[in-house]
Amino acid sequence: MRDVAIIGVGMIPFGRRDEDSLMDLLAYASLKALDDAGLGDKSVNAVYVGNMGGGIIQHQTAIASSLVDRLSLLPAAAETVENGPASGGSAVKNGLLAVASGYYDYVLVVGGEKMREVTGWKATDFVSTMTHPEVEYPYGVTLPGMAGMFTRLYMEKYGVTREHLTAVAIKNQDMGALNPYAHVEMSISREGILDSPHSVVNNPPVADPLHLYDACPVSDGAAAVILCPLEIAKKTGKPPVLIAGFGQATDTHTLQERDDPTDLKAVSLAAKQAFEMAKLKPADIHVAELHDAFTILEIAESEHVGFFKKGEGAIAALAGKTKLGGQIPINVSGGLKARGHPVGATGVAQVVEITFQLRHELPKNRQVKGAENGLTVNFGGFGNNVLAFVLRRVQQ
Amino acid sequence: MPLDMELEAVLRPPALEMKPYPPKVITLANGKKMVVREAKREEVPTLLEAVHPTLFIPRDFYDIVGARLYAELLAWYRYRVRNEYCLVGQIDGYLVGIVNGRMVDEKVGMSYHTLAIDRGLRIGAHLFAAKMEHHIEYLGQSEVLIVAESPIGFRRWMIEYGLEPTEIQHELGGPDSYRLTREMYFDSKPRLVVGDRPAPRDLLDYALENVFVADEETINVKIAGLKGR
Numbered sequence: 001m002r003d004v005a006i007i008g009v010g011m012i013p014f015g016r017r018d019e020d021s022l023m024d025l026l027a028y029a030s031l032k033a034l035d036d037a038g039l040g041d042k043s044v045n046a047v048y049v050g051n052m053g054g055g056i057i058q059h060q061t062a063i064a065s066s067l068v069d070r071l072s073l074l075p076a077a078a079e080t081v082e083n084g085p086a087s088g089g090s091a092v093k094n095g096l097l098a099v100a101s102g103y104y105d106y107v108l109v110v111g112g113e114k115m116r117e118v119t120g121w122k123a124t125d126f127v128s129t130m131t132h133p134e135v136e137y138p139y140g141v142t143l144p145g146m147a148g149m150f151t152r153l154y155m156e157k158y159g160v161t162r163e164h165l166t167a168v169a170i171k172n173q174d175m176g177a178l179n180p181y182a183h184v185e186m187s188i189s190r191e192g193i194l195d196s197p198h199s200v201v202n203n204p205p206v207a208d209p210l211h212l213y214d215a216c217p218v219s220d221g222a223a224a225v226i227l228c229p230l231e232i233a234k235k236t237g238k239p240p241v242l243i244a245g246f247g248q249a250t251d252t253h254t255l256q257e258r259d260d261p262t263d264l265k266a267v268s269l270a271a272k273q274a275f276e277m278a279k280l281k282p283a284d285i286h287v288a289e290l291h292d293a294f295t296i297l298e299i300a301e302s303e304h305v306g307f308f309k310k311g312e313g314a315i316a317a318l319a320g321k322t323k324l325g326g327q328i329p330i331n332v333s334g335g336l337k338a339r340g341h342p343v344g345a346t347g348v349a350q351v352v353e354i355t356f357q358l359r360h361e362l363p364k365n366r367q368v369k370g371a372e373n374g375l376t377v378n379f380g381g382f383g384n385n386v387l388a389f390v391l392r393r394v395q396q
Numbered sequence: 397m398p399l400d401m402e403l404e405a406v407l408r409p410p411a412l413e414m415k416p417y418p419p420k421v422i423t424l425a426n427g428k429k430m431v432v433r434e435a436k437r438e439e440v441p442t443l444l445e446a447v448h449p450t451l452f453i454p455r456d457f458y459d460i461v462g463a464r465l466y467a468e469l470l471a472w473y474r475y476r477v478r479n480e481y482c483l484v485g486q487i488d489g490y491l492v493g494i495v496n497g498r499m500v501d502e503k504v505g506m507s508y509h510t511l512a513i514d515r516g517l518r519i520g521a522h523l524f525a526a527k528m529e530h531h532i533e534y535l536g537q538s539e540v541l542i543v544a545e546s547p548i549g550f551r552r553w554m555i556e557y558g559l560e561p562t563e564i565q566h567e568l569g570g571p572d573s574y575r576l577t578r579e580m581y582f583d584s585k586p587r588l589v590v591g592d593r594p595a596p597r598d599l600l601d602y603a604l605e606n607v608f609v610a611d612e613e614t615i616n617v618k619i620a621g622l623k624g625r
Binding site: 013016187192198199204213 | 427455517518522547586589590621622
């Protein structure tokens with residue numbers, strides 16, 4: 001197996017992009033990544049597209065076939081990868097394996113979603129199609145509903161409070177306010193969303209005990225990466241970023257079948273695999289992008305990947321250990337909470353963000369100083385299909 | 397052209413006595429303080445400046461709401477609508493939202509429009525709540541008739557307040573009105589109506605003395621930009 005590096009990344013600002021089609025979003029991000037890699041349109045052998053909802057929301061399938069033509073990349077191989085909110089991560093994995101195997105040298109991976117052309121209710125329903133079709137979906141379970149139940153259990157077991165969740169929300173929105181790619185570029189205050197009696201309107205419950213500012217927005221957006229063998233990447237001008245390790249694990253489809261629903265086994269396993277492959281430990285990671293579709297998930301994942309002991313993630317967040325400049329900066333991009341969560345784009349956007357960090361390209365107010373190793377966790381379903389990647393800056 | 401006040405007296409509708417809306421201050425999600433107060437008739441030209449850019453923003457039916465609010469405020473300014481009032485929201489002096497309505501009679505209120513010029517902070521929700529507060533608590537009315545002209549409005553008013561449909565034609569000419577009764581208002585009040593009174597003197601004085609309107613580009617971006625929520 002060959003070592004695989006990232007030689008180009010591209011992302012477009014997430015938000016509500018009424019004027020752009022899904023294909024526009026995918027094309028813009030792809031072109032930025034191709035430009036960044038200095039590839040032009042001649043050398044891409046294969047294209048992997050991460051997308052969850054094109055068939056449902058846009059009534060469009062075979063999206064990769066359409067994109068490869070639109071980008072004039074014919075006759076490159078092209079496939080669409082659908083794996084729920086982990087579609088982006090799965091697309092990266094497929095691209096990684098294709099290059100590592102030696103079959104392709106240059107692969108474009110792009111993830112994108114356009115969710116804002118339907119109402120919030122329909123978007124929530126669309127995301128809920130990943131729940132169990134017999135024992136969950138018919139009873140009205142939604143992802144916010146699942147997250148609410150998960151949070152209640154986590155609160156009971158580990159003493160997590162709304163104060164802890166609020167610390168994550170404020171941190172991620174503060175960082176999103178500094179990120180031009182973020183959907184929500186707005187800081188929030190503890191007074192406004194928790195302490196003031198006016199917070200009852202500002203931050204209403206969405207799925208008790210989760211409130212509005214505990215949840216990510218519904219967004220349009222896309223992100224892309226170009227992968228190639230490390231040996232080729234070393235000849236480019238930019239610091240190559242090696243995909244040093246990856247892991248993927250699954251868990252039961254339904255939460256209630258798990259021995260302990262607060263135990264996100266697939267997160268632990270995926271991260272463990274990624275760390276072992278990279279020959280690194282959690283303590284070696286300098287920056288992480290965790291899948292904070294809800295604030296509780298950032299806390300839980302920070303424990304399950306090994307940054308903190310079980311039950312201590314919330315305390316660490318409140319103590320500022322996960323802020324920029326803290327022990328392990330998490331979601332310096334603003335995370336899904338502020339950057340937004342166009343589901344198929346998220347896993348790729350996380351890899352793009354860590355690449356920015358490891359190339360040391362970000363402005364000082366967002367750059368983790370001297371970052372050499374980064375981690376991403378892309379969380380599909382409610383933790384039933386999880387991908388983790390460990391990225392490493394390669395010294396030239 | 398000078399007004400013929402004799403004819404003007406015929407054209408101007410008689411008005412009911414309307415109790416004033418006591419100003420309040422709301423802390424928003426970002427920690428900023430929004431002063432909510434009743435606008436004075438002589439402030440209408442400034443309010444129209446703030447509304448004008450929205451006439452050309454089709455997103456979320458802002459153009460319809462903006463155009464009709466513009467006309468309603470102008471009609472109030474020129475004494476062509478009976479018993480109208482207008483409440484405004486200001487942050488650091490800047491107009492961030494405008495709502496209006498009128499008294500049909502002593503008992504029945506008619507909600508007109510809710511325009512949030514800044515978005516993502518639930519300013520529209522806060523100001524609509526203030527409008528209902530005015531009708532029920534300060535004007536002492538029994539019910540308010542409401543319609544929505546956008547899906548966002550329908551979600552915010554009809555669903556969040558659990559309004560009941562009627563067969564009464566709303567003055568805006570669209571579908572039949574929905575009704576907010578005193579009972580429904582007070583049931584909803586704990587979760588939807590907030591604000592500190594008396595409004596701190598310094599914030600209120602600043603808002604009264606400094607009424608700023610954001611430039612057109614800023615208003616466009618806030619309402620219809622990529623980050624619109």
